[in-house]
Amino acid sequence: MKSGLVRTERNPCGRAAISGRNGVRKLLIPWNGSSSIVDANVDRFLSLQQRMVDEQSTTGEIYLQKSTSSCSSLAVIFDAGLMSGRRSKMVKICCVGAGYVGGPTMAVIALKCPAVEVVVVDISVARITAWNSEQLPIYEPGLDGVVKHCRGRNLFSSTDIEKHIARADIIFVSVNTPTKTRGLGAGKAADLTYWENAARMIADVAKADKIVVEKSTVPVKTAEAIEKILIHNSRGVNFQILSNPEFLAEGTAIKDLFNPDRVLIGGRETPEGKKAVQALKQVYANWVPEDRIITTNLWSAELSKLAANAFLAQRISSVNAISALCEATGADVAEVAYAIGKDTRIGPRFLSASVGFGGSCFQKDILNLVYICECHGLPEVANYWKDVIKINDYQKSRFVNRVVSSMFNTVSEKKIAVLGFAFKKDTGDTRETPAIDVCKGLLGDKAKVCIYDPQVTEEQIQRDLALNKFDWDHPVHLQPMSATEVKPVAVTRDAYEATKGRTASASSPSGTSSRSWTTSGSTRACRSRRSCSTAATWWIRRR
Numbered sequence: 001m002k003s004g005l006v007r008t009e010r011n012p013c014g015r016a017a018i019s020g021r022n023g024v025r026k027l028l029i030p031w032n033g034s035s036s037i038v039d040a041n042v043d044r045f046l047s048l049q050q051r052m053v054d055e056q057s058t059t060g061e062i063y064l065q066k067s068t069s070s071c072s073s074l075a076v077i078f079d080a081g082l083m084s085g086r087r088s089k090m091v092k093i094c095c096v097g098a099g100y101v102g103g104p105t106m107a108v109i110a111l112k113c114p115a116v117e118v119v120v121v122d123i124s125v126a127r128i129t130a131w132n133s134e135q136l137p138i139y140e141p142g143l144d145g146v147v148k149h150c151r152g153r154n155l156f157s158s159t160d161i162e163k164h165i166a167r168a169d170i171i172f173v174s175v176n177t178p179t180k181t182r183g184l185g186a187g188k189a190a191d192l193t194y195w196e197n198a199a200r201m202i203a204d205v206a207k208a209d210k211i212v213v214e215k216s217t218v219p220v221k222t223a224e225a226i227e228k229i230l231i232h233n234s235r236g237v238n239f240q241i242l243s244n245p246e247f248l249a250e251g252t253a254i255k256d257l258f259n260p261d262r263v264l265i266g267g268r269e270t271p272e273g274k275k276a277v278q279a280l281k282q283v284y285a286n287w288v289p290e291d292r293i294i295t296t297n298l299w300s301a302e303l304s305k306l307a308a309n310a311f312l313a314q315r316i317s318s319v320n321a322i323s324a325l326c327e328a329t330g331a332d333v334a335e336v337a338y339a340i341g342k343d344t345r346i347g348p349r350f351l352s353a354s355v356g357f358g359g360s361c362f363q364k365d366i367l368n369l370v371y372i373c374e375c376h377g378l379p380e381v382a383n384y385w386k387d388v389i390k391i392n393d394y395q396k397s398r399f400v401n402r403v404v405s406s407m408f409n410t411v412s413e414k415k416i417a418v419l420g421f422a423f424k425k426d427t428g429d430t431r432e433t434p435a436i437d438v439c440k441g442l443l444g445d446k447a448k449v450c451i452y453d454p455q456v457t458e459e460q461i462q463r464d465l466a467l468n469k470f471d472w473d474h475p476v477h478l479q480p481m482s483a484t485e486v487k488p489v490a491v492t493r494d495a496y497e498a499t500k501g502r503t504a505s506a507s508s509p510s511g512t513s514s515r516s517w518t519t520s521g522s523t524r525a526c527r528s529r530r531s532c533s534t535a536a537t538w539w540i541r542r543r
């Protein structure tokens with residue numbers, strides 16, 4: 001073990017063994033780098049661990065036979081214990097915020113680190129109830145299996161926020177960071193109310209040292225503000241703040257978490273900061289190869305997250321801008337994207353032209369970046385990134401205009417079926433879905449819109465179409481209820497029902513099985529599809 005906290009030793013019998021001579025307890029685990037072997041031995045390990053804690057033994061030792069350079073879950077336990085001068089302590093992780101990031105990320109940590117106890121807490125009773133039920137609050141391929149494997153073993157969900165914060169060694173904060181709707185920076189800056197509330201709560205209840213991890217996407221220098229809140233309210237407890245932004249994409253969250261391109265950890269460049277970085281690094285090292293765990297200073301980590309999302313969104317706006325030119329010239333945007341993506345310096349991903357990017361983060365994070373640039377007196381840089389959003393808005397309205405113009409310049413009283421409402425496939429998430437703008441645009445021209453999406457409830461769709469900009473990004477129970485009883489659209493549970501008697505159909509992002517999007521489909525023939533959830537393009541057919 002690199003840290004030297006866990007000694008390695010060859011076990012000739014190749015089997016786990018506990019020995020206890022002269023009061024020294026040893027657990028010898030043969031380990032070849034496969035977590036299943038650690039899993040199999042973990043119960044024995046935990047009971048030994050517990051006995052050592054119960055007896056306040058300071059002489060217990062763990063011997064780990066290993067043949068790879070990555071760390072084991074057992075090392076985590078010792079490292080965190082030693083951080084506070086204690087040995088034999090099971091690491092406890094608490095995650096504040098049981099949403100699209102907190103839920104899946106903690107489930108995967110629990111799965112990959114069976115010797116770590118993970119508790120996810122939230123102010124939303126409904127969310128926590130759902131995490132503890134058969135019907136999880138979010139749809140994400142593979143999530144069910146992971147949660148069911150760990151729930152009740154080392155993964156728990158609770159509304160008792162104070163209790164679990166107080167018990168935790170490492171606290172992840174993964175709460176909403178919506179765009180501000182009022183006051184200074186409204187429409188651009190991040191609203192850190194939820195983060196601040198979480199920080200105050202941590203400061204109030206912490207009685208022992210904690211590592212606090214920024215998991216939410218936050219403006220650069222947020223860690224400094226959080227540090228101030230924690231330190232000024234701490235009563236002698238030491239806090240180390242780390243930035244550990246999340247790069248998972250919805251719909252592939254479990255795959256992304258199992259096999260991340262990189263894990264980024266930023267921390268203070270002090271001895272305590274470095275120790276905290278190592279402690280978190282060891283959690284990830286249970287399954288992420290060491291060369292993919294990048295450590296930086298706090299500000300680089302915070303900024304890298306915003307920059308990564310801005311770069312991804314910029315590629316989409318670039319190809320969408322080219323799609324307008326393709327439509328004007330007769331070039332095919334899919335062919336152009338393929339040709340440019342073959343250049344290895346450019347690469348093929350995130351070059352699918354679309355009706356515009358959606359989702360809870362791209363727009364929010366770019367606005368946040370724009371605001372930071374403006375605050376630092378960099379208007380040219382701010383405008384550069386602002387244009388990525390402008391093109392995105394242009395693409396959405398261009399699509400609506402094409403639909404309307406292709407139907408003799410009016411969709412009034414014409415039935416339009418919308419197949420898929422979520423912002424992309426394999427998710428039920430409708431936050432900032434382009435379908436909202438498209439439906440609103442069509443409704444503005446008095447179309448009769450009928451929506452089908454197997455992953456989204458009618459209530460959610462009606463609410464999305466009634467909510468004001470940015471209201472969606474607050475905890476569900478704090479969102480304003482739909483102001484009107486009048487339902488702007490029809491919603492059906494049957495795709496065929498949606499298309500019955502329609503004048504046109506539009507298949508939306510959640511209905512895509514590939515990323516071969518096009519907005520040039522206004523006069524294209526309707527494709528035959530396996531099912532609505534596997535349609536490949538936004539399309540609309542004239543009858």
Ligand SMILES: NC(=O)C1=CN([C@@H]2O[C@H](COP(=O)(O)OP(=O)(O)OC[C@H]3O[C@@H](n4cnc5c(N)ncnc54)[C@H](O)[C@@H]3O)[C@@H](O)[C@H]2O)C=CC1
Nearest residue numbers: 097099100101122123124175176177194198216217246475
């Ligand atoms: N959704 C995504 O794919 C990604 C999101 N992010 C970032 O992660 C953060 C969270 O995003 P999501 O999980 O999508 O949001 P979410 O809305 O699904 O989850 C946030 C949760 O935090 C809870 N919460 C708010 N304040 C709280 C408090 N004081 N105490 C306890 N719980 C509290 C809310 O009730 C909600 O359940 C955001 O900053 C987002 O930008 C980062 C990467 C990917």
Ligand SMILES: O=C(O)[C@H]1O[C@H](OP(=O)(O)OP(=O)(O)OC[C@H]2O[C@@H](n3ccc(=O)[nH]c3=O)[C@H](O)[C@@H]2O)[C@H](O)[C@@H](O)[C@@H]1O
Nearest residue numbers: 246247248249250316350351352354357358359361423424
């Ligand atoms: O910070 C976040 O929230 C996350 O934002 C995105 O993930 P996500 O928004 O879940 O989904 P993406 O796959 O990135 O898609 C975003 C939008 O862009 C659209 N898109 C994507 C790719 C493409 O080529 N064209 C395109 O229009 C999608 O349909 C969707 O509407 C990033 O991909 C994640 O790395 C990041 O962690």
